[in-house]
Amino acid sequence: MSKKGIAAAFVAAALTLAACGSSGSPAPSAGGGSPEARTLTLWHYEGKTSAMGVAWADAIKKFEASHPNVTVKFEEKGFEQIQKTAGMVLGSDQAPDIMEYNKGNATAGLLSKQGLLTDLSEEAAKRGWDKLLSPSLQTTARYDERGVMGSGKWFGVPNYAEYVMVYYNKDAFAKQGIEVPATYEEFTAAMDKFVKAGVTPVSTGGAEYPAQQIMYQLALSKAQRPWVDAYQLYKGKVDFHGPELTYGATAFADWVKKGYVAKDSAGLKAEDMIVGFISGKFPVLVSGSWLYGRFGSDVKKFKWGTFLWPGNQMSAGSSGNLWVVPEKSKNKDLAYDFIDITMSKDIQNELGNAGGVPVAADPAAITDEKNKELIENFNKLSAQDGLAFYPDWPAPGYYDVLVSGVQELINGSKAPDKVLDDLAQPYNDNLADIGN
Structure with a gap:
């Protein structure tokens, strides 16, 4: 539902991942043949025609193109469904590798306190997410040991506002x-x-x-x-x-x-x-x-x-909902790579042109006048400390x-x-x- 942060130069997603030495790069099999096939299980609850739904569908395509040994298994969930069952599911072997989850003390904060979410602090620093997201946007990404937002470790990454x-x-x-x-x-x-x-x-x-x-x-x-x-x-x-x-x-x-x-x-x-x-x-x-x-x-x-x-x-x-990586995720390296792609300039620009509020887009790349109005109104609200x-x-x-x-x-x-x-x-x- 504080959208700031301007990126330092973004390269194409695949090059960024390679430059970072991404652990999601195809790994050779034990016999030296083709890379082992892997699956990234992803849950989110955005509609197909929403700005996030449109941009993330393209992010999945870009991810699979840069990870030829990986198939993304996307499972659409309802907001209420995830809201009510996340604690139980994430504590089981049925947890996805990455999912969209609601930000705030009662949701992401509670799960972080329960030990159900992966600490993303190291990845946030290594991949520059901490530079892309302004302090106000980081409020909902970070939680202390009580599960209270605004400080402490990174347990989620928002890529829209x-x-x-x-x-x-x-x-x-x-x-x-x-x-x-x-x-x-x-x-x-x-x-x-x-x-x-x-x-x-x-x-x-x-x-x-x-x-x-x-x-x-x-x-x-x-x-x-x-x-x-x-x-x-x-x-x-x-x-x-x-x-x-x-x-x-x-x-x-x-x-x-x-x-x-x-x-x-x-x-x-x-x-x-x-x-x-x-x-x-x-x-x-x-x-x-x-x-x-x-x-x-x-x-x-x-x-x-x-x-x-x-x-x-x-x-x-506030920032938008968070990408979180369950502690029981079997493919954390791939989850980090996917988050990186959703933060890339091309996906951010696409999100803005599809009617979303991006956190790291190039303002000159937003061509639709209606969408510019949406982002300008957000910037006005954010500038007056109104979130x-x-x-x-x-x-x-x-x-x-x-x-x-x-x-x-x-x-x-x-x-x-x-x-x-x-x-x-x-x-x-x-x-x-x-x-x-």
Whole structure:
């Protein structure tokens, strides 16, 4: 879902690997004949038409071309599937050699603390990943012995960045005479106008991540960096009934009451939200840059655009998800080589032109005007220290806690202050567990 870092001169991937003395180079067989055939098992959960899906498919081709003795066995997994089963799978002999995994204390941090991920610190220094990724992007790549992000060893490598924004249907806005809002007040006024016209403006899904990100965006409208650092990095005490989270929960409940968000969205998943926007049923969708490439290829019925959440200094966002190498990986050398290729200039440029936010592309190589706007908006957010990570990161299992909380706000089954009590308990329990 902090995208910086400019590369030192990149050579073609195969030459880079050779120059590094890559251990993934074809090894002669014991008899001196052809290299032994090997398989790299790779898991990720990006859609085929997403920017990452497109770029990584090409990275697989480049990897196989530079490793003629290796076949990549790609297995597409669902986000929820990996989220819920990673700890069990990575502790077994069924672990892949490399996989995409969600960044943050509750996910990659937890697995690193459990000894399930390979320490990549030496490879990061040897291959120059530490030079390509700016300090802010490295926040989610490094974890201390408690599993807290921001310092310590490298347990993952992001090769893209992401942030939450507002997608909108330009034709629907024009029909109602609505301009792109510059302030939060203009944003809610636009949604009021849609409601009066009989249109539910916001497509969302309460059964997965989307709705909780809206609540977080609302909380961030009242937040400053010290509050984010306290919530995400444990650098201070978090008051769950303070102005930030109180406003987030209360305003989100009001969005439901005012008809901005449909009451049946509590049972909808992210895919339902996406399809609802693509079909033209909803004129607004709040989600991340990871959907940009898909909308570019799948939206056929109307013109669409994006804008940063009006009035906020900060928005949910960070480096993208991580390439991690399970401790039980049988082909770690090949996994490192594959990561290297996804960090190469040509794959980074391709990612940018496919609608992603690359971390090491050549800006002059991004030719699509829409994609340039995506990257420029990210750079604006990053430059103002506006990346606030994601609401489910602070504690293991917190994703499900937040899903339940926003569903109760949508259903009206609990008042905002009671929902905040439910959010506070596991957060504070986690602080006690890690001795903070």
